[in-house]
Amino acid sequence: MARTTPERKAVRSLVWLLVIIIGLVSANAASVIWNEGQWTPRLALDLQGGTQLILEPQLEETAEVTQEQLDQAVGIIRQRVDAGGVTEAEITTQGGRNIVVAIPGTPDQSTIDRIQSAARLDFRAVLAADTASNSALNPADPAEGDTPAPSTSPEPETSESPAASGFDGVTAQTVSTTDTGDTEPAEEAPVEQTPQPEPTNASDLNWITPEIQQAFDELDCANLEELGTNVAPLDEPLVTCDADGLVKYILGPAEVEGSSITDATAGLVASSTGVTSNEWGVFIEFDGEGTQQFREVTERLVALQGIQNQFAIVLDGNVISAPRTISAITDGRPQISGSFTQDTAQTLADQLRFGALPIGFELQSQENISATLGISQLESGIIAGVIGLLLVMGYALVQYRALGGVIIASLMVAAVLSYFVILYLSNQQGYRLSLAGVAGLIISVGVIADAFIVYFERVRDELRDGRGIESAVEAGWKRAFRTILISNVISLTGSIVLYVLAVGNVRGFAFTLGVMSVINLVIVSLMTYPVLRLVARTPFFSSGHPMSGLDPKALGAVYRGRAQFRAPVATQKKNAGSTREAQRRQTIAERKAAEADNAGKKDAR
Amino acid sequence: MSMLTRFGNGLYTGEKSIDIVGRSKLWYGIAAVLLLLAIGFTALRGGFVFGIEFRGGSEFRVSEASLVVEDATAATALATDVVNANVEGSNPRVSTVGTDSVRVQTDQLTPEATNELRAELAEAFDVPVDQVTSSFIGASWGQDITRQAIIALLVFFAFVSVIMTIYFRTWKMVVAAGVALIHDVVLTAGLYGALGFEITPAAVIGFLTILSYSLYDTVVVFDKVRENTAEDGAESRRTFAQSVNLGVNQTIVRSINTSVVAVLPTAAILFIGSLLLGAGTLRDIALALTVGTIVGTYSSIFIAAPLYVQLRSNEPEVKKQGTRKKAPHPESGAVR
Numbered sequence: 001m002a003r004t005t006p007e008r009k010a011v012r013s014l015v016w017l018l019v020i021i022i023g024l025v026s027a028n029a030a031s032v033i034w035n036e037g038q039w040t041p042r043l044a045l046d047l048q049g050g051t052q053l054i055l056e057p058q059l060e061e062t063a064e065v066t067q068e069q070l071d072q073a074v075g076i077i078r079q080r081v082d083a084g085g086v087t088e089a090e091i092t093t094q095g096g097r098n099i100v101v102a103i104p105g106t107p108d109q110s111t112i113d114r115i116q117s118a119a120r121l122d123f124r125a126v127l128a129a130d131t132a133s134n135s136a137l138n139p140a141d142p143a144e145g146d147t148p149a150p151s152t153s154p155e156p157e158t159s160e161s162p163a164a165s166g167f168d169g170v171t172a173q174t175v176s177t178t179d180t181g182d183t184e185p186a187e188e189a190p191v192e193q194t195p196q197p198e199p200t201n202a203s204d205l206n207w208i209t210p211e212i213q214q215a216f217d218e219l220d221c222a223n224l225e226e227l228g229t230n231v232a233p234l235d236e237p238l239v240t241c242d243a244d245g246l247v248k249y250i251l252g253p254a255e256v257e258g259s260s261i262t263d264a265t266a267g268l269v270a271s272s273t274g275v276t277s278n279e280w281g282v283f284i285e286f287d288g289e290g291t292q293q294f295r296e297v298t299e300r301l302v303a304l305q306g307i308q309n310q311f312a313i314v315l316d317g318n319v320i321s322a323p324r325t326i327s328a329i330t331d332g333r334p335q336i337s338g339s340f341t342q343d344t345a346q347t348l349a350d351q352l353r354f355g356a357l358p359i360g361f362e363l364q365s366q367e368n369i370s371a372t373l374g375i376s377q378l379e380s381g382i383i384a385g386v387i388g389l390l391l392v393m394g395y396a397l398v399q400y401r402a403l404g405g406v407i408i409a410s411l412m413v414a415a416v417l418s419y420f421v422i423l424y425l426s427n428q429q430g431y432r433l434s435l436a437g438v439a440g441l442i443i444s445v446g447v448i449a450d451a452f453i454v455y456f457e458r459v460r461d462e463l464r465d466g467r468g469i470e471s472a473v474e475a476g477w478k479r480a481f482r483t484i485l486i487s488n489v490i491s492l493t494g495s496i497v498l499y500v501l502a503v504g505n506v507r508g509f510a511f512t513l514g515v516m517s518v519i520n521l522v523i524v525s526l527m528t529y530p531v532l533r534l535v536a537r538t539p540f541f542s543s544g545h546p547m548s549g550l551d552p553k554a555l556g557a558v559y560r561g562r563a564q565f566r567a568p569v570a571t572q573k574k575n576a577g578s579t580r581e582a583q584r585r586q587t588i589a590e591r592k593a594a595e596a597d598n599a600g601k602k603d604a605r
Numbered sequence: 606m607s608m609l610t611r612f613g614n615g616l617y618t619g620e621k622s623i624d625i626v627g628r629s630k631l632w633y634g635i636a637a638v639l640l641l642l643a644i645g646f647t648a649l650r651g652g653f654v655f656g657i658e659f660r661g662g663s664e665f666r667v668s669e670a671s672l673v674v675e676d677a678t679a680a681t682a683l684a685t686d687v688v689n690a691n692v693e694g695s696n697p698r699v700s701t702v703g704t705d706s707v708r709v710q711t712d713q714l715t716p717e718a719t720n721e722l723r724a725e726l727a728e729a730f731d732v733p734v735d736q737v738t739s740s741f742i743g744a745s746w747g748q749d750i751t752r753q754a755i756i757a758l759l760v761f762f763a764f765v766s767v768i769m770t771i772y773f774r775t776w777k778m779v780v781a782a783g784v785a786l787i788h789d790v791v792l793t794a795g796l797y798g799a800l801g802f803e804i805t806p807a808a809v810i811g812f813l814t815i816l817s818y819s820l821y822d823t824v825v826v827f828d829k830v831r832e833n834t835a836e837d838g839a840e841s842r843r844t845f846a847q848s849v850n851l852g853v854n855q856t857i858v859r860s861i862n863t864s865v866v867a868v869l870p871t872a873a874i875l876f877i878g879s880l881l882l883g884a885g886t887l888r889d890i891a892l893a894l895t896v897g898t899i900v901g902t903y904s905s906i907f908i909a910a911p912l913y914v915q916l917r918s919n920e921p922e923v924k925k926q927g928t929r930k931k932a933p934h935p936e937s938g939a940v941r
Contacts, residue, residue, distance in 0.1 A: 046807075046886075052702060075749040093743030094664065100742070367703035370677060377878075377887045384877035384891075388870025395865055399609060436810035439890045442874065443814050446867020446898065447821060450859075453866065454825060457613070457859040464617050483828040486772050487821050493768060494761045494817060501757035504750040509810045510757075513817055555614055 006474070007537065010530035017413070017526040024420040028427060037427035041419075042105065044088045044434035044508075047378045049371040050104035055116050055361035057097065065097055069358040073099060078503055079354040080114055088434055088508045099361060102369055104432050110343055118316050118360035119351030121258030123294070124238060124251035125203040125301060126310040126322055128216065131247055203300060203308050207237040207252055221245035242319040244339070249319055251312050255297045260290025264352035266345035269337045280345040281337035284352065291332025301325040315348070316360060373435055381435065385442045389415075392449060400456055402540070403549035406531050407452045414448050414523045421515055436505070437512050444516040451488075451524040455480040456549075459532070463555045469544060473536045477529050484524055492517040613858035619851055626850040629911030636788055636908055643795020653798050656696060656805040657710055658746040663719055665709040666702065666738045670730040677701045680730075684709050687729045691722050696803050710742060746806050754809075765820065773831055777916040778909075782823040785909040789819040793897040802889050811890045815897030822863070823905040829856045830910060845923040846914045853910045864902035871895040 031037030042048075055077075057065045070093050077099065081089045090102040101115055208216075221241035238251040262285050269281040286294055301311055302325045312322040313336050321336060340348070389411070396404035418441065425431035459476035467475060495514030499507055535541050536550075544551045615621030625632070647653065667673075673680040681699040684707050688697035698710040707730070714722065719739050727734040766779045773779075793815050797804055833852035834845065843851070875891035917923045 049700065070743070071747065071749070074743075074747055078749065090658075090745045091747075092661070092745035095740035096743075367706075368701075369708070370681070370701040372698045372700050373886055376881075380878055380881045381874060381887055384874035385870055387877065388873035391869040391873060392866050395862075395869065399862055434807070435886055436807040436890065439807075439811065439871075439874070439887075439894060440814050442870045443818060443867065443894055443898070445870050446863065447818065449866040450821075450825070450863040453859050453862045457856075457862075460610075460613070461617055461855065464614060479832065483825055486768075486828060487824040490765055490768055490824055491817055491821055493764050494820070497761045497764050498757045498813075501753060501760055502750075503753045504746070505806045505810060506750065506754045506757065506813065509813050513814075555610065 006470075006533050010533040013526045013530040017522070020522065020526070021413075021417060021420065024417070024424055028420060028423050031424070031427040035427065039423070041422050041426040041431070041433045043378070044432035044437070045090055045102055045104045045369075045371070046373045046434050047371050047375065048104060049369050050102055051106050051366060052369040053101045053103070053107070053112065053115065053366050054094065054364045055099040055101065056364040057099075058360040058362050065359055067096065070096070070099065073357045073359065073361070076354050076357055077101060077115055080350060082503055082507065083350045083354070088432055088505055098364065106368075110347060112363060112366070114347045114350065116361045116363055117351065118357040119258070119348070120316055120356040120360070121261070121352060122254035122314050123256040123297065124254050124312050124314055125297065126249055126307055126312050127203070127205055127208055127237065127252055128250040129247055129307050129310075129322070130216075130249075201300065203252055203304060205308075208250055212237055212239060212250060215239045216248065216250050219248050221248055238314065238317070240314065240317055240319060242322070243315075247319070247322075249312055249322065251314065251319070254314075255311075256286070256290055256293045258352060258356050260286050260293065261352050262287045262290075264349040266340075266342070266349040269335060279337055280340040280342050281335045282340070282345050282349045282352065283335045284333065286332035286334075288332075291330075294332055294334065295328055295330045298325050299328040302328050320348075377435055378438065381438050381442075385438070385445075388442065389445065392445065396449070399549075401547045401549035402535075402545075403456055403532075406528060406535065407449060407456075409531065410452055410523055410528045411445065411449060413527050414519060417519050417523065418444075418516065421519060425511075425515070431511065432508075434505070434508060437508060440509060440512045441516070444512075444520070447491075447516065448520045448523060451480075451484045451520055452528050454483055455524065455528060455532075459550065460555050463550060469542050469550055470533075470536045472550075473532050477532075481525065481529075485521065488517045488521050609858060609861065616854040616857055619854070622850065622854055623857065624850065625853050625906060626846045626911050626914050629915065632907040632911060636904075640788065640791055640795070643792050643799060647795055647798025650798060650801055653794075654801055654803045656803045657698065657712060657742070657744075658806050659744050659804070660713070661741065661743045662710055662712045663714045663722075664740050664742045665711075665722060665726055667707045667709075667726050667730045667732060668736045668738070669705050670707060670732055670736075671705070672730055673701050673705050673707055680707050683729055684726065687725050688722065691725050692718060713741065746809075769824070773827060775917070778827050778831075778913055780916060781909045781913040782820065782827065784912055785823050785904040786816060786819050788904050788908055789897060789900045790816055792900050793893050796893065796896055797889070802892075805886060805889070807886050807890055808893060811893040811897070814894060815901060818867070818898060819901035819904065822860070822901050823909045825863075826853065826856050826860065826905040826910065827913070829853075830913070845917060849910055849914050853906055857906065860902050860906060864899055867898045867902075868895055871898060 028037060028039070032039060059065060074091050074093060078089070078091050081091070081101070081103065088104070092100050094100045103111070107115075216239045219239055219241070222245060235253045237253060239249070240251065241248045264285070265283050266280060267283055268276045269279045270276050297311060301309055304325075310322045310324050312319045314320070336348075392411070393404070393408045396407040398404070400407060422431065422433065422441075426433070455476060458480040459472050462472035462476045463469065492514055495510045495517065498510035499514060502510060541548045541550055612621070616623070667684070670680065672683065680701060684699045685697055688699075688709055688711055692711060692714065696712060700708050702708045709726070711722075723737045723739055724734055727737045730737075762783070766776070766783075769779045769782065770776045790812055793812060796802075797808060802808070830849050830852040833855070834848045871891050871894040875888060875895050878887040878891050
């Protein structure tokens with residue numbers, strides 16, 4: 001059988017569909033093999049349970065947490081959880097004090113960190129630094145630097161090895177800070193001056209009061225958390241360690257705060273020569289005020305010598321890096337590098353973007369939690385869904401006869417496609433299926449089937465107008481596709497808007513809606529239409545067999561003797577509007593004529 | 606061929622016609638009555654019953670209960686029964702936590718009721734009372750979610766309105782579709798209010814599903830209307846109302862088929878869910894979706910279309926089309 005163009009096109013569409021399905025299946029197989037994926041979609045909290053994390057606020061003794069702070073913290077934590085995928089976590093407060101986060105599955109440590117750490121970032125000038133006195137600590141291969149002497153070597157070192165960081169901009173390396181770790185610029189001198197003069201700026205060594213000096217001397221980075229010296233008001237100096245516990249610092253008051261950050265992204269740091277290194281960093285963008293503050297700080301620091309040339313980037317009381325200031329930063333876009341991995345850089349960027357928690361939290365307990373709805377709801381939902389689908393198939397067969405078969409086949413392919421898309425998203429995006437999601441999928445059966453119904457009804461309309469079957473299939477498609485396209489484009493746009501703007505459960509809904517709109521379009525154009533094109537060529541359909549669902553006689557088309565209908569109208573669509581209207585009138589006129597011939601019927605009007 | 610097909614044939618040619626646009630007052634009347642009933646019953650019941658996800662509530666925790674270790678399902682069932690027996694309509698949410706604890710969340714209870722329930726739970730689980738702790742929990746669907754959802758919905762409507770206005774080349778369809786949309790959502794929500802179903806996050810997602818379905822269905826019907834009215838030149842023998850009415854008539858068969866197909870699965874969930882599980886989230890959602898789908902289909906035809914005609918009836922061009930009503934082709938449209 002020589003293939004005609006429409007037939008070739010139809011086959012090509014079906015091949016594309018097959019390619020898409022195979023692609024999806026292999027993508028899933030790949031994630032099963034290499035990425036701990038699985039062959040069933042992951043379920044949400046309501047159906048499967050998960051892990052409940054109780055977070056307790058870390059407060060100074062007398063402080064009380066306000067409702068406002070809690071609400072704000074819940075909002076920020078929700079954004080952080082959402083950033084990890086469409087998980088539909090449940091976040092609530094308990095006893096007006098704790099925050100309870102329930103997330104599906106078992107979170108790893110990095111997820112917990114992402115949720116609970118306050119992510120309060122500030123920039124402070126370094127006043128003094130020393131290696132941590134903790135003897136248990138191996139002062140980290142201090143690489144090229146001189147081995148830092150234990151804390152009692154306050155020799156003010158002015159000659160920084162300029163080779164340590166040859167970047168412009170604020171590139172920080174923990175290495176470079178350990179290099180200079182032994183430098184303790186004359187901070188002891190001011191301590192002696194008993195009448196403590198007021199410090200004039202944030203780098204002023206007068207910040208170091210005897211108490212602070214004592215705290216610093218006694219500081220052992222191993223028990224920093226217990227000592228709590230790393231919690232201090234923003235306008236007071238801070239005594240703390242770096243994140244690895246290798247170097248301890250006295251820092252000036254906070255000069256730029258994390259709240260001035262407008263955006264933060266993670267990426268690979270470029271070296272001074274513009275070559276991308278494989279070191280991860282976080283790129284920060286300040287708002288106007290932050291830019292101004294940051295410029296002032298760096299302008300001041302760049303003129304200072306030794307350790308005071310450095311400023312520390314402090315996250316939740318720990319110095320994540322303390323870069324030297326090579327030049328003033330005027331554009332408000334510093335980058336933070338240090339010992340980041342891709343994950344930790346991404347986490348920090350997310351945390352900075354959504355803002356710091358108003359208070360720090362500590363994980364009080366982590367326990368498994370069972371599903372609130374349980375698997376029985378899901379099971380009966382699925383049983384009911386299957387029964388409903390069978391009913392739909394039965395109805396399709398009654399209504400559309402053999403065409404109903406096309407509906408059934410299309411629905412099945414749609415089901416396969418949806419399953420694998422959801423599976424893929426579940427494996428890749430952390431998508432979780434909740435009961436509401438399942439209900440949404442079942443509703444989408446109706447919407448997908450509607451596309452077929454719209455199309456078939458248009459084809460029937462064309463047959464009623466007296467077209468031949470093949471031509472009706474084409475002409476009906478042109479009209480139906482417009483309708484299907486616009487209605488799905490509207491759904492898709494809506495779902496994208498909702499996904500981007502909403503948080504929590506609404507986001508999950510938007511996700512499902514959007515995915516189903518796309519699947520709907522794919523199925524109807526790559527499956528239903530080509531299949532109909534192909535079957536329209538079979539004798540069964542083209543002769544308008546009564547069981548085909550496309551029987552022109554039953555559809556009241558103009559009938560001109562056995563298997564002869566009005567000659568198919570050429571399917572040129574350019575002047576469609578007027579010719580169509582002309583056809584319709586002609587058709588009605590013809591039908592009137594035919595009715596008159598029948599003579600039996602009386603026109604009521 | 607089935608009856609529906611013959612019916613469709615008649616509707617397509619205009620041989621049979623259901624006067625939908627002409628009887629708009631009747632449809633508006635029905636809608637008004639239904640809306641009043643929905644709002645009235647909801648108000649009589651004292652407004653919506655929001656779940657603890659929205660309002661917060663009381664939380665109890667039974668620790669070191671041996672029953673949980675042995676049979677978690679029985680433990681949750683027992684806890685549910687205890688709460689239901691003690692506090693009426695408190696909609697408990699029960700889960701096991703860790704290996705040996707049960708967590709019960711209820712509506713917010715008074716201190717007395719709290720102590721009573723603690724004692725009852727301790728007795729039922731055979732543990733000392735001090736192993737049952739209680740605390741208040743906040744809303745998991747907090748203000749921030751609601752606020753973001755409302756913002757998102759407003760932007761959603763703005764976007765959709767713009768797309769529809771561009772596509773249909775008239776904003777009047779957007780208004781008509783919007784009214785039908787509000788009608789559907791109010792009716793579905795009213796069903797929850799009137800029956801006293803608890804509004805859970807799942808129910809809200811159900812409303813959103815209805816909202817998107819309703820919009821979808823109206824767009825499909827309006828696209829047919831657009832096609833018909835666009836084909837009418839100035840020389841058309843049909844009035845604008847007749848054209849719209851014919852378009853709507855021509856989509857009736859599709860609307861019936863679509864709503865049957867959409868309702869069959871949800872109705873199956875409704876019946877099977879109620880039979881197997883009794884009251885619960887699944888039944889509530891299924892009811893909302895079933896009613897919402899039917900109403901969504903109905904409103905596109907009986908509310909959106911007549912309203913669209915009314916909105917345009919004052920346009921000069923449409924009026925002109927109306928004056929040609931006497932043209933001798935009465936069979937091609939609705940009687941008015």
